[in-house]
Amino acid sequence: MSHNPxxxxxxxLARRSFLTAAAAxxxxxxxxxxxxxxxxxxxxxxxxxxxxxxxxxxxxxKLFNAPIQRLYTGTxxxxxxxxxxxxxxxxxxxxxxxxxxxxxxxxxxxxxxxxPAGFSNGNTFDYEGRQISFEHAGRRVVRYEPSGQVTxxxxxxxxxxxxxxxxxxxxxxxxxxxxxxxxxALMNYEGNKGELFHKEAVYRLDVKTGKLDxxxxxxxxxxxxxxxxxxxxxxKLYVADTGASHYEGVPKNIKVFDIVDGGRRLxxxxxxxxxxxxxxxxxxxxxxxxxxxxxDGNVWAAxxxxxxxxDGVHVFAPDGARIGQILLPEICGNLCxxxxxxxxxxxxxxxxxxxxxxxxxxxxxx
Numbered sequence: 001m002s003h004n005p006x007x008x009x010x011x012x013l014a015r016r017s018f019l020t021a022a023a024a025x026x027x028x029x030x031x032x033x034x035x036x037x038x039x040x041x042x043x044x045x046x047x048x049x050x051x052x053x054x055x056x057x058x059x060x061x062k063l064f065n066a067p068i069q070r071l072y073t074g075t076x077x078x079x080x081x082x083x084x085x086x087x088x089x090x091x092x093x094x095x096x097x098x099x100x101x102x103x104x105x106x107x108x109x110x111x112x113x114x115x116p117a118g119f120s121n122g123n124t125f126d127y128e129g130r131q132i133s134f135e136h137a138g139r140r141v142v143r144y145e146p147s148g149q150v151t152x153x154x155x156x157x158x159x160x161x162x163x164x165x166x167x168x169x170x171x172x173x174x175x176x177x178x179x180x181x182x183x184x185a186l187m188n189y190e191g192n193k194g195e196l197f198h199k200e201a202v203y204r205l206d207v208k209t210g211k212l213d214x215x216x217x218x219x220x221x222x223x224x225x226x227x228x229x230x231x232x233x234x235x236k237l238y239v240a241d242t243g244a245s246h247y248e249g250v251p252k253n254i255k256v257f258d259i260v261d262g263g264r265r266l267x268x269x270x271x272x273x274x275x276x277x278x279x280x281x282x283x284x285x286x287x288x289x290x291x292x293x294x295x296d297g298n299v300w301a302a303x304x305x306x307x308x309x310x311d312g313v314h315v316f317a318p319d320g321a322r323i324g325q326i327l328l329p330e331i332c333g334n335l336c337x338x339x340x341x342x343x344x345x346x347x348x349x350x351x352x353x354x355x356x357x358x359x360x361x362x363x364x365x366x
Contacts (some may be wrong), residue, residue, distance in 0.1 A: 017300050021254070026213065028285050034329055036175055037070035037352070044068075050312070050327040050332040051356065057317055058324035061298075066357040068326065070349075071103055071358045072110045077190065078348035080167070081290070082123040082131070083338030090338055091131065093120045093349050098117075099139070103353065105339065110353075118142070119184060119191040120335070122167035122290075123228075132176060134165035136191030138182025141165050141176065141205065154178075160197040164251050167227045167290060167334070169364065171234060171263055176205040177215075182241065183225035200224045202239060215266045216257070218243075222269075223250045227290035227334065229298040232297055232363035235259055240301065249356075252276070252285045254301065254316070272299070279309050290334030290348070293363040300345065301321045304331030313347060325341060328354060337362025 001279040035050065036042070048066045080093035080100075087294035090103040091113055100120060118135030125131055132153070133142045139162045140155035153176065155162060164184030168176050180198045184191030201217035202225045216222050223243020230237060237257045252275040257266035276285040284308040291299055297318040304311045312328035313335060330349035338346050342361040347354040 003055075015358070016329065022308040028174060037073075037329070037354075048356070052327065053322035053323070054325065055317070055321060057321075058315060061294075061315070061324065061359050062361055063357055068354055068356045071108060071353045071355055072101070073352040075101070075125045075351050075353075076346075077333065078353060079121050079290070079333045079351060080350050081334050081336040081338075081346045081353075082125055083128065083336055083342070083346070083362075084125055084131070085342075085365065086129040088340065090336075090346050090353075092183070092334070092353065093117065093133075093182075095136065096118055097119060100133075101353075121165070121184060121190075122178075124224060126170045126176075126277055127172070127174065127365065132170065134168055134178055136164040136167075139164055139185070141168065141178060148180055153207060153210075153247055154203070156160045157198055157203070157212060157214065163196045163198055163200065164191055166225075169229055171230065172265060174207050176207060177228060177230075177237060178203055178205065179225040179239065181226055183224075200243070202228065202237075202266070213264060216269070219267075220269065222255065223247045227288065227302065229291045229293050229299070230259075230364060232293055232295055237266060238291055238293070238299055240291050242287045242289070245287070251285055251327055252287055254288050254291065254299065271320075273322065274303075275314075276304070276308070277314075277322060278308065283312055288314070289332070290336075294337065294360040294362045296360060297363070298360070300335060300337075302332040302335045302347065303351075305335070313345070326356060336366055339366070 010208040044067045046065045058322045074092040075097040088105045099115035100113045100117045103110050116334045120133040120135045122134040143151045163180045163182030166179045167241045168178030182196045187196045199217040202215045204213045225239045226242045227240040240254050244252050256272035258268045260267045286304045288301040290302040293349050301314050303314045313326040315324035317323045333347045
């Protein structure tokens with residue numbers, strides 16, 4: 001027989017306090033629970049709470065009734081999102097599985113587009129609609145022709161193999177700007193482990209003549225150039241520097257350069273945006289990977305390697321201020337604007353593909 005030392009009314013108050021506390025605890029747990037993106041998940045309440053305005057300048061880009069959607073999961077390290085305006089499909093890379101995947105706009109169908117794929121990282125399309133890929137395994141830049149043949153556009157610099165081309169973009173003059181940080185040669189998981197023959201660099205390839213020019217390397221202040229993109233007017237080049245992954249004391253940032261001399265030289269290099277931000281009262285700094293500009297000159301950066309509240313997409317205004325975030329439950333490796341109106345942002349998470357409509361458009365063809 002139990003003994004209750006409290007009068008009955010105190011017992012009721014204690015029980016009520018316990019139930020209230022328990023309910024509050026359950027509510028807090030529910031709020032802290034990770035978002036469910038599975039096929040049976042409940043719909044998200046609008047506006048999507050993971051599309052966040054940090055500055056009023058971002059408000060006009062955030063649609064009040066557009067959710068973040070997970071379109072596919074099953075990759076090991078997703079990269080290289082690129083939109084085919086002709087085919088109306090998205091292609092992206094699953095590097096460790098040595099394949100490229102394709103998502104069809106018409107019905108959301110996903111299939112293996114190319115395997116093997118040279119452990120390709122970045123992908124893009126030229127102004128003739130041909131796919132360009134930046135391969136780790138073969139240390140080369142290739143173009144897929146309408147005939148099905150593969151044309152090697154670049155695989156050497158000064159007589160030695162490239163390190164492992166990573167990401168690139170096509171200029172309206174037909175030239176290809178690409179980065180070569182060498183990540184794909186550092187491990188067999190994403191390519192073929194081997195020697196880095198050159199300092200990490202940004203190159204410009206004149207496709208018409210085959211001439212390859214090194215634009216900048218470590219001596220110029222870029223330690224591991226990763227994602228890159230042009231400004232909407234093609235007068236500037238933005239480059240994400242992930243050199244801090246291997247070089248001590250290197251800032252985690254995105255740099256910007258003026259494109260001069262007919263696109264053959266970069267000048268006036270400076271920091272565009274730092275990856276540092278306050279998160280839960282503490283300073284955090286991850287890495288920017290793939291980057292894209294919209295038609296207003298904002299830079300949308302795939303971000304990661306910090307955790308909840310940071311990983312996903314960060315949006316920077318033309319002056320370098322961070323104005324918005326799109327939070328994902330995974331590290332984001334790359335992104336691009338696509339869809340028929342180029343107003344849908346596709347985001348390659350580590351193991352998944354996500355998308356969200358925004359009230360802007362991509363500043364480039366992909």
